[in-house]
Amino acid sequence: MTAGLPKLAVHKFASCDGCQLSLLDCEDALLDVVGAIQIANFPEASREVLDGPYDLTLIEGAVSAPGDIERLQEIRAESKFLVSIGACATAGGIQALRNTRDVDEFTRYVYASPEYIDTLDKATAVADHVKVDLELRGCPISKHQLIETVIAFLNGRAPIIPTYSVCMECKRNGNTCVMVAHGVGCLGPVTQAGCGAICPSFHRGCYGCFGPMESPNTAALGERWLELGIDREVIRDQYHFFNSWADAFREAGEAYAASE
Amino acid sequence: MPETPLLLDRADLDRMIGILSERGYQVVGPTVREQEHIISYGDVGSTDDFPVGLTDEQEAATYRLVDRGDGRLFGYAVGATSPMSYLQPSDAVVWAGRRTGKGFETVEPPDPPRYAFVGVRPCELAAIAIEDEVFLGTGSQCPTYATLRQKAFLVSVDCTEPGGTCFCASMGTGPGATSGYDIALIEVLDDEGHAFIARAGTEEGAAVLAELGAAPAGEERAAAASQAVEEAAGKMGRSLDTEGLRDTLAASLSDPIWDELAATCLTCANCTMVCPTCFCAAVENRTNLDATEAERVRRWDSCFNFEFSYIHGGSLRPSASARYRQWMTHKLSSWVDQFGMYGCVGCGRCITWCPVGIDITANAAAVRARMEEAAHV
Structure with missing residues (x-):
């Protein structure tokens, strides 16, 4: 029944599974997807695993453990169109917070037998190691962007994945700016759109889970946060959160850490 | 058009909302968004929906809603949104189609x-006039805008504060x-009470006022109301010298001052x-x-976005x-070349909401200072 349809593979690296669950969370749209694409290698959805090559491959998770890079290269070799999904796969994710810390110390505290823990020096993005055709940001990703990607792929057109700020989505939604109206710190102006401005829709500041937008002025936003009475260390922690290893946020956080 | 200003009270305004509704209009006006503490356009069923007794304190990057302690309905400056949200909505479908066998x-x-x-500010009327020139003027016509705009009924309220x-x-x-x-109002709160001085601007506006059966406003009271509007010109929080x-x-396009001015710009597109x-x-x-189904959608974009000016190569x-x-030179310079007017109406939203x-x-x-300085070197 599904023979001849494009083959989909979904792979996981260091991650929480939330992004691949976004695909299963697509509900009605998922049923349509299943009718249009062959789920060939997606252990979280089906035990059946078909051999590659695969037409569309989604990769979740950061490159973090020994052997990851080799496995990634194998996946790349058998994938026609490779999409890295989520903050882990596109920027190292929350676990990249360890990149500037002493991992040996962490493992001694956390694990009863730390000698079993073997990890790479840093948690990094998929694109740091292999060519990626498209990145979907977010922690987790937007299922709308995921479906849009699949639809665009099936119809041979470019997906509409904007790289501008979250503010665009806030204003289109008719949201009120929480910084201007409530004096709340919001990373929306420096964060890439795609989530639909979820947090500001609930009168909360954006915490940047979609990572830096196309031209983030992190310094100017940080200065405004200071004027609003937000502490330097809070600004540092906000930049060093889900996307701490994305260049713009890493550097911004370091700037506020260094000047403490 | 009857030139005699008429006198309405708040109950008349409620009736006006009812009349407009009966005439098939969706009545929209300034409303309070309780959770967000702002004034914004929204559906209006009665004058209770207006921001009664509230005003807005606006400064650069700051907006706060505060109590006035009186019963004014329009005692604020401008809301967070403008009629543009309705007349130029984002995500407007400009074409849609579906497959039928081998065709569509x-x-x-x-x-x-x-x-x-109801409750449009004069600066917003001016903005609509600009959009009319751009989208219904001598150049190309925009059917999406035309269908919304040409059916719209506008009740303005002059600013006194x-x-x-x-x-x-x-x-x-x-x-x-x-x-x-269609109808212009001035809100009055004086010794004689709370009232609105009304003038019709179109036949339909006159018809709505006639249906209300309003009495003429006293000459003195109407003159005092107009005087308050004139005085408001001297109370602007900002000014912009447009001379030349x-x-x-x-x-100034090649002047390095633009790097200085844009140093804090977030390119977030809020303005x-x-x-x-x-x-x-x-x-x-x-x-x-x-x-099997396709649609072409017109979605708000901004000159602050990379893709807006993306062509082959970048x-x-x-x-x-x-x-x-x-952005700034379009508003205040090249707009004049294109449309014979400035593209800025002085509403101040870009300052408040940046x-x-x-x-x-x-x-x-x-x-201006930099260019004058350069001219004297």
Whole structure:
């Protein structure tokens, strides 16, 4: 029944599974997807695993453990169109917070037998190691962007994945700016759109889970946060959160850490 | 048009809302968004929906709603949104179709709503007049705008208490309405009580006022109301010197001052999203999964976005300074070349709603000072 349809593979690296669950969370749209694409290698959805090559491959998770890079290269070799999904796969994710810390110390505290823990020096993005055709940001990703990607792929057109700020989505939604109206710190102006401005829709500041937008002025936003009475260390922690290893946020956080 | 100003009270305004509703309009006006503590356009069923006894304190990057302690309905400056949200909505479907066997058929859009705006500010009327020139003027016509705009009914309310970021007096667009309205109101709260001085601007406006059966306003009271509007021109929180501004800005394009002015620009596009004259949109083609249905959607875009000026090889305006300069010089210089008017009405929203408070009036003055300085070297 599904023979001849494009083959989909979904792979996981260091991650929480939330992004691949976004695909299963697509509900009605998922049923349509299943009718249009062959789920060939997606252990979280089906035990059946078909051999590659695969037409569309989604990769979740950061490159973090020994052997990851080799496995990634194998996946790349058998994938026609490779999409890295989520903050882990596109920027190292929350676990990249360890990149500037002493991992040996962490493992001694956390694990009863730390000698079993073997990890790479840093948690990094998929694109740091292999060519990626498209990145979907977010922690987790937007299922709308995921479906849009699949639809665009099936119809041979470019997906509409904007790289501008979250503010665009806030204003289109008719949201009120929480910084201007409530004096709340919001990373929306420096964060890439795609989530639909979820947090500001609930009168909360954006915490940047979609990572830096196309031209983030992190310094100017940080200065405004200071004027609003937000502490330097809070600004540092906000930049060093889900996307701490994305260049713009890493550097911004370091700037506020260094000047403490 | 009857020139005699008429006198309405709040109950008359409630009846006006009812009459407009009976005439098939969706009545829209300033409303309070309770959870967000702002004034914004929304559906209005009665005068209770207006921001009764509230005002807005606006400064660069700051907006706060505060109690006035009186019963004014329109005692604020301008809300967070403008009628543009309705007349130029984002995500407007400009074409839709579906497959039929080997061909396709066009899916006709539903009839657009007929809006009656009650509580439009003169600066917003001016913004609508600008959009009319751009989209219904001598150039190309926009059918999406035309269908919404030509059916709209406009009840304006003059300003007597401008806000901290207002500068309509500089732009010649306020604080009183001079044209473009069906009915113009001035809100009065004096010894004789709470009232509205009303003038009709169109036949339909006159018909609505006639249906209300309103009595003429006393000459003295009408004159005092107009006087209060005139005095409001002197209470603007900001001013912008437009003398020779088109030429000054046109001559400044290569000046390094733009790097200085744009140093704090977030390129977040908030200014363009709140501006009542910013009309730029992207056209997106969308399909469903098996491409049996397709639609072309016009979606708000901004000159602050990379993709807006993306052509083969990259964005024409890669730097923040190039994008900020494009926006500001379009509003205050090249707009004049295109449409014979400024593209700014002085509503102040770009100043209030910029998250870092970049001020177009201060920056226009800064460019002027720099160019004058350069001329004397």
